[in-house]
Amino acid sequence: MGSFPTITIQTILGAPGVKDNNLKVLTKTKNGGLTECMKSIIYKEDVKEAFYLLDLDVVMSLYDKWTANLPMIQPFYAIKSNPEKSLIGTLNALGANFDCASKAEIETVLSLGVSPDRIIFANTCKLESHIKFAASVGVNLTTFDSIGELNKIHKWHPKCDLIIRIKAPDDSKSRRPLGSKFGALPTEVSPMLQAAKSLHLNVIGVSFHVGSATNDGDAFIKAISASKTVFDTAAQLGMPKMRVLDIGGGFLANSLFEDVATAVKTGLEAHFPNEPGLNIISEPGRFFAETTVTLAANIIGKRTRGEVREYWINDGTYGTFHCVIRDALNEPLVCKPLSCKGLKTYSSNLFGPTCDSRDVVLREYQLPELEVNDWLVFPNMGAYTYAFGSSFNGFKTSDNLFYLVTSS
Known part of the structure; x- marks a missing residue:
């Protein structure tokens, strides 16, 4: 992902989505x-x-806060939290990538000149027409949590890189838990990976989401541990080494963010201590949108x-x-x-x-x-x-x- 140069407010005001x-x-x-x-x-x-x-100053300070506390994690802003183009354009200029969940969201981000390789199609159940659209514009990274979704992707976008989304072990302390709808259960992971292997689909990583709006650092540690188990399962099945860990969203831009970030780093050090080539990403939405x-x-x-x-x-x-x-x-x-x-x-x-x-x-x-x-x-x-x-x-x-x- 690399680092980005210091961005001035003049650069922001001249960025696509802001200036136009x-x-x-x-x-x-x-x-x-x-x-x-x-x-x-x-x-x-x-x-x-x-x-x-x-407030553009707040957006910029939040991006600085993220990179200062989680420099090893590339944020993919979840535009569903606020699709205002000037906010997306500001985050684009600052160096963020983007989490899109539909054709319309992908179109919005692409219209600002964002390269399709900076987009994750982070919806585990997609319309077939949206999958075909993603393939046509070169969005080649998406999530899944069912064999049925694998079959759709195999039919309409077989060369897409895939990330298996697992159910976070604990999202009980979040404002809005997501595990009842999203994420593979532990017993479903191996059959799902085997299905992907038999379809010759490229599963490159694991994602989770500990729920919307949480200050629970332990939830991230548990989910990172569960993700490591999936990495190990894929290796045991003879699949290519996974190279992406997506820790989802749920972050709040409050006084406890530093504590949560410390917990995330603790989890990574415990379960992924020596992973050369591992790309760690996240999908913060509320963090960049709420207080701005x-x-x-x-x-x-x-x-x-x-x-x-x-x-x-x-x-x-x-x-x-x-x-x-x-x-x-x-x-x-x-x-x-x-x-x-x-x-x-x-x-x-x-x-x-x-x-x-x-x-x-x-x-x-x-x-x-x-x-x-x-x-x-x-x-x-x-x-x-x-x-x-x-x-x-x-x-x-x-x-x-x-x-x-x-x-x-």
Whole structure:
């Protein structure tokens, strides 16, 4: 994979996906920061729709954080977490590769000039038409966890390099465990490898995923150990030596990331101490997306019932806040007014704009007295938010605007 030269913000702003995305770039000040950027959008551009701020400085610092703590692991950004082209373009310029799960995602990444050999088609059950498309554009690395998938690949992309995905031994401490749907069981590994060998398919490595959003370093150690067993099984079956270990995603960009990274390195040192030519990759999505985006939403309606305040905003659970109903959030959703009109707070309910009574963003949340056309700010809204947006009831998440912000 090699190392990458220092990338400047000017390089980022000139990168494909950033320069040609027609997004306005705002400059943060030391005193005002994102707040002043939001005010300039609201008051100077008279914006009423909800909008996002993508902080390029945060993206760059996260990439530095990754390479400082896990320099031996090449990140393949999982674009499903946030497919905004300016984010993909920034990570491309920084040196990341990409995890795609569909034809459309592959097309998005290729449209930014990314070489197909920097893409892993990381979906263990693919549409046949998508497999054929991957073959036609030269995406030659994919995952599988069933013999049925091997048969499809043999028919439509037989020269593709394969990675067998195994079920992580323990994903119980993740926000969203994935093992019930993805990953071969230990008893299935040998028959699957034998099937691949009989089909003359090239299995070059092992992958796993310990679940979405986790701080459990031990889960990585257990999964790395299980992966080593699969490497040994392939060798016993007389297959060519495996050369790729994919440790999946699930990383959080919080204060515990360094501890998780240390656990990963401990697992690698214990189970893969002397593996010349071993290529270790990962599929972080949330790590690079979550904390990079801030959402601003406008209050479009208000109702007072005694001491309770109820507000409607122009985004909801059918849009950016789908995560409220999808994820059992470990930490409460954070909401704050753009400008506070008083110190007293009230128990407040926050509704989305649709006609579904389940479109509730927050209940019994403490907020100061607010009025229609005031604004609320939600940090850490970059992962599995915009990506889940729909057009239910005619409210299109795609109408929300993106703005880029930087300190220089």
